[in-house]
Amino acid sequence: MLGMWRMVGRTVVGGGKVTARKVGEQKRFLNLHEYQSKGLMDKFKVNTQPWRLARTADAARVAAAELQEENGGKDLVVKAQVHAGGRGKGVFDTGFKGGVHLCKEPAEAGRLAGEMISHRLITKQTGKDGVPVNSVMVLESLDFSGESYFAILMDREHNGPVMVGSPDGGMDIEEVAAKTPERVFTQPIDISQGPQREQTKDLARKMGFDEDLLDQAAQQLERLYELFITSDATQVEINPLVQTSDKKVYCVDAKINFDDNAAFRQKDIFEMHDPSEDDPREVAAGKADLNYIGLDGNIGCLVNGAGLAMATMDIIKHYGGEPANFCDLGGGATEERVKAAFDIITSDTSVKAILVNIFGGIVRCDVIARGIIGATKSLDLKVPLVVRLAGTNAEIANDLLAESGLKIHTAKSMSDAASIVTGLIKN
Numbered sequence: 001m002l003g004m005w006r007m008v009g010r011t012v013v014g015g016g017k018v019t020a021r022k023v024g025e026q027k028r029f030l031n032l033h034e035y036q037s038k039g040l041m042d043k044f045k046v047n048t049q050p051w052r053l054a055r056t057a058d059a060a061r062v063a064a065a066e067l068q069e070e071n072g073g074k075d076l077v078v079k080a081q082v083h084a085g086g087r088g089k090g091v092f093d094t095g096f097k098g099g100v101h102l103c104k105e106p107a108e109a110g111r112l113a114g115e116m117i118s119h120r121l122i123t124k125q126t127g128k129d130g131v132p133v134n135s136v137m138v139l140e141s142l143d144f145s146g147e148s149y150f151a152i153l154m155d156r157e158h159n160g161p162v163m164v165g166s167p168d169g170g171m172d173i174e175e176v177a178a179k180t181p182e183r184v185f186t187q188p189i190d191i192s193q194g195p196q197r198e199q200t201k202d203l204a205r206k207m208g209f210d211e212d213l214l215d216q217a218a219q220q221l222e223r224l225y226e227l228f229i230t231s232d233a234t235q236v237e238i239n240p241l242v243q244t245s246d247k248k249v250y251c252v253d254a255k256i257n258f259d260d261n262a263a264f265r266q267k268d269i270f271e272m273h274d275p276s277e278d279d280p281r282e283v284a285a286g287k288a289d290l291n292y293i294g295l296d297g298n299i300g301c302l303v304n305g306a307g308l309a310m311a312t313m314d315i316i317k318h319y320g321g322e323p324a325n326f327c328d329l330g331g332g333a334t335e336e337r338v339k340a341a342f343d344i345i346t347s348d349t350s351v352k353a354i355l356v357n358i359f360g361g362i363v364r365c366d367v368i369a370r371g372i373i374g375a376t377k378s379l380d381l382k383v384p385l386v387v388r389l390a391g392t393n394a395e396i397a398n399d400l401l402a403e404s405g406l407k408i409h410t411a412k413s414m415s416d417a418a419s420i421v422t423g424l425i426k427n
Helices: 034-043 057-071 106-116 173-179 197-206 211-230 280-287 306-318 335-346 365-379 394-403 414-426
Strands: 005-012 018-024 051-054 076-080 100-103 120-122 136-140 144-155 160-166 185-188 233-244 249-251 254-258 291-294 299-303 325-328 353-360 385-391
Touching: 034 051, 034 136, 034 211, 034 254, 051 057, 057 076, 057 106, 057 136, 076 106, 100 106, 106 136, 144 173, 144 211, 160 173, 160 197, 160 211, 185 197, 197 211, 211 233, 211 249, 280 291, 280 335, 299 306, 299 335, 299 414, 306 325, 306 353, 306 414, 325 335, 335 353, 335 365, 353 365, 353 414, 365 385, 365 394, 385 394, 385 414
Parallel strands: 299 325, 299 353, 353 385
Antiparallel strands: 005 018, 051 136, 076 100, 076 136, 144 160, 144 233, 160 185, 233 249, 233 254, 291 325
């Protein structure tokens, strides 16, 4: 759920099918590391296997020894702590393969941790540069007798929370939904009453839990729901939720997301934020009250409004170009904010041209024009700049640009602007 398109909900439709709904979304959501999610689940009495966090290879060795002393020498799992999925199939910048490994001895746990910590892990979700690994989890390995998938999320079709379960745990749920939709089950929850035991038992049965474990599994689903509601989560995803050979139910891998709107009342949770995996451009944008998401193209985009941003990127692609970012000034644009936006956009060395596309309403185009002129001068801008301004004070703004003496290409329409900027890139 990274990049320009962010899944903010799923539409649950007939036959158990779950389809992704994608929208252009400005808001950034808090992501927790697995160890933080498991710490939160422990607080709500959700069953997790015994674990320790280690930030050095030696600490991992000690943690492994402690766990084996407590569990009678059971096998262990060492997991790199990053926000991205696909850790198990990932590759480190050193060539070491896999961010999840089984081991039997504390010394081996320490060696594996040393291969991971202070290195960058590249997965299908990280991009080519990967993300830094600053810590690992050392966990007691479990002997599964069954794996299932479980999630709670807010669903627009049902106007409230929905539980989603499948007996096909440990797999990509979107792939399961696409290939075998009859194996994905949904249970809408009345948010005023919460989940009822008959609902959670029925879903647990469909998820494949043994009959003598249904009450235990149902209790875990209910505790996860309590976590979801109490913590203002947007999604709780457990994959897999397992039953073990000794007849216990455990949450093995967890992903929990939170809406930034809850930060004021979930301070303890939001203080867990790890900035090491943040895009520094997004961090700078947040400080300047901008909405920014980096993309893979070479045409920088500066707009006001998410809808105009999406239309601008679409028309750039229509003319054969590729947008380098999604950068939205918002409704309270100032000259200083325009300058900050130019700073961020030009910090991306892949940007070969910039397109400014503003429709003035609350935003005055003359303010934008002054910001553009100031930014162009202060940055000594070297890449081509195309500007299309329409709406409030657009005529004044275009006069300011024309009188500035700067090499700024102006356009009368979005189509004109996109044609000019893509042409400049090609030439």
